[in-house]
Amino acid sequence: MHGFADLLRRWNPSINLVAPSTLGDLWSRHIDDSIQLADLAPSTGTWLDIGSGGGLPGIVVAICRPDLQVTLLDSDARKATFLRTCIRELDLANATAVTDRIERHPPAGASHVSARALAPMPKLMPYVVRHLAPGGTAWLMKGERWKDEVDAVKTAWHFDLTDHASRTQPGAAILELTAIRHA
Template identity: 50%
Template sequence: MNDQVGFVGDVSRETIERLKIYAELLQKWNPKINMVAPATLPDLWTRHIADSQQISFIQPLNGQWLDLGSGGGFPGIVLAILGAEDADFHMTLMESDQRKCSFLATVLRETGVSAKVVDARIEVAPPAGVDVLTARALAPLVKLLEYAERHLKPDGTALFPKGESWKTEIAKAEEHWRFDWVATPSTTNKGSVVLKVGARHRV
């Protein structure tokens, strides 16, 4: 485990311990709920944890954040752990699967991290009005922009990790939306990016 921890970079010892607890809980719960593909568990620290952490290099962890379709906690739980010592950072995790909500609540309790778990469907949940929105492996970009319209402040920022087909997703989204975006190459997956979306409006 120790050499795997190196993938999370220069963070506090307490943060490392919290991430270890999270990783252990995920491996314990995953056979029952299947939150991540079992084949990816041997590479958990790079494939999921470091992949989620890179969002914090693009956007400072402060203000009100909402992670949509949190599932097993990527990137929401990872970011909540990384920002746990910042009083100005508040993370909400939105997930419609009650079993996954129980898992997320357990991780927060066991790690001592303060974040809110909302058991609700994204489309019908009351608008959150957050500063920053995240979602990983949830939906095509065109659908994510609809979610952003509902839950993100007009001047807010959305951060969406995307795979190798990200350019195709942008082209399809531009049929319905006009939006400012920047693609930052992924540090963990070649060909993937983290899309940072700013101002946006429907065509």
């Protein structure tokens, strides 16, 4: 994981992978936050991280969970280049980076779809459903207002929700959504 942290620090000044003000807290704010998702994930299936950006949580999941095939999807070619560099330099045989827009990328049929700091749930849900296999699980990393976001989609979407309290940010949660369907 230290190699990934070094790559983030080295590349961040040129392509802004994480907010510069958070680099001092890189481990607790970003890496440890993503590790908790890897700890929750089951040990089977394919994983698609949408809007991967700086590889959080996708690269961290790939590092922690070599049993999962992880695809990192981002529309920014510079960020996708960073992700490919991480995959190569960290020797992550279980990871692939793709440059494409979420809404244009062919449906992935992934067992698991994750997103962190990408969009509010009303915008995120169509992306998740587009790429999630039937019976799959969405893993959404949300901040303190996560309950408001869930309430905002309840009339348009039905799903089973398990919320996992964040170990790194009080009030934040990892949302585990299953049985997702349009209302």
